[in-house]
Amino acid sequence: MKNILLIGGSYGIGLAIAKELQQGNNVFVASRTNEELTNLNVTHIPFDASTDILDVSKLPAVIDGLIYCPGSINLRPFKALKIDAFETDLQINFIGAVKVIQSLLPNLTASNQSSIVLFSSVAASMGMPFHTSVAAAKGAIEGFAKALAAEYAPKxxxxxxxxxxxxxxxxxxFLNNDEKKEKSSLRHPLKRFGTTDDIAQMANFLxxxxxxxxxxxxFHVDGGMSTLLVNG
Known part of the structure; x- marks a missing residue:
């Protein structure tokens, strides 16, 4: 049975991952709230990725998997973005992950082979208007992940x-009415937007x-958007 730490698993993609992983794993969820977790076979640790330092004393000495879910969707014209917006997006998406990984490094290296899963966005590889802040933060994650993977392979x-x-x-x-949902679906070659289960299943595999x-x-789990042209 693997010891898995999920940062930010109280709703959305994180909650779907917690549901996916709870069978057959010893799952710890570090998040601000736990209302949606009460019926799951997980251990909750109060934690705010934007402000708190992870208390590793509440975790097993060996951690086999870490999934960092906190993120943001801050879509605004570049000229309307103040530097604070870039710093906030970088903090929650990237710096928060770095702090967690650094504090957890002894636990991760104690495993025979541990696995870290981080989250980027299709916007990091595609030039999309109004995405400058979030694309920059997610791009940092992608570069960091490759360098970290090289440094700590094969452990x-x-x-x-x-x-x-x-x-x-x-x-x-972006999806709060039928018109928005239809427009979003049509932008993707597979003609639908993503579900939390789509992402959770990939996280479970990794x-x-x-x-x-x-x-x-x-891994671009994006309905084909980043690599395929939409027909018609």
Whole structure:
């Protein structure tokens, strides 16, 4: 049974991952709230990735998997963005992950082979208007993950999931009526936007031994958006 730490698993993609991993793993969820976790077979640790230092004393000495979920969707014209917006996006998406990984490094290296899963965005590889702040933060994650994977191979595997728009509370303003949902679906070659289960299943695969020969990769779970042209 693997010891898995999920940062930010109280709603959206994180909650879907917690549900996916709870069977057959010893799952710890570090998040601000736990209302949605009460019926799951997980251990909750109060934690705010933007302000708190992770208390590793509440965790097992060996951690086999780490998934960092906190993120942001801050879409505004570049000229309207103040430097604070870039710093905030970088903090929650990237710096928060760095702090968690550094504090957890002894636990991760104590495993025979641990796995780290981070989250980017389709916006990091595609030039998309109004995405300058979030694309910069997610781009930092992708470069960091590859360097970290190289430095700690073969002891720690590091991979990144880069979704397109996914139906989560964070994305609600982009999918809160039928017209928006239809427009978003049509932008993707597979003609639908993402679900939390789409992402959770990939995270489960990357944290498991089934992906034991995979590291330093960016997985575009995006309905084909980043590589395929939309017909018509």
């Amino acid at each position: 720690i595997r590091v991979n990144v999931i880069a979704p397109s728009l996914t139906d989560t509370p964070l994305a609600d303003k 944290i498991s031994d089934k992906s034991s020969w995979i590291s330093g990769q960016i």
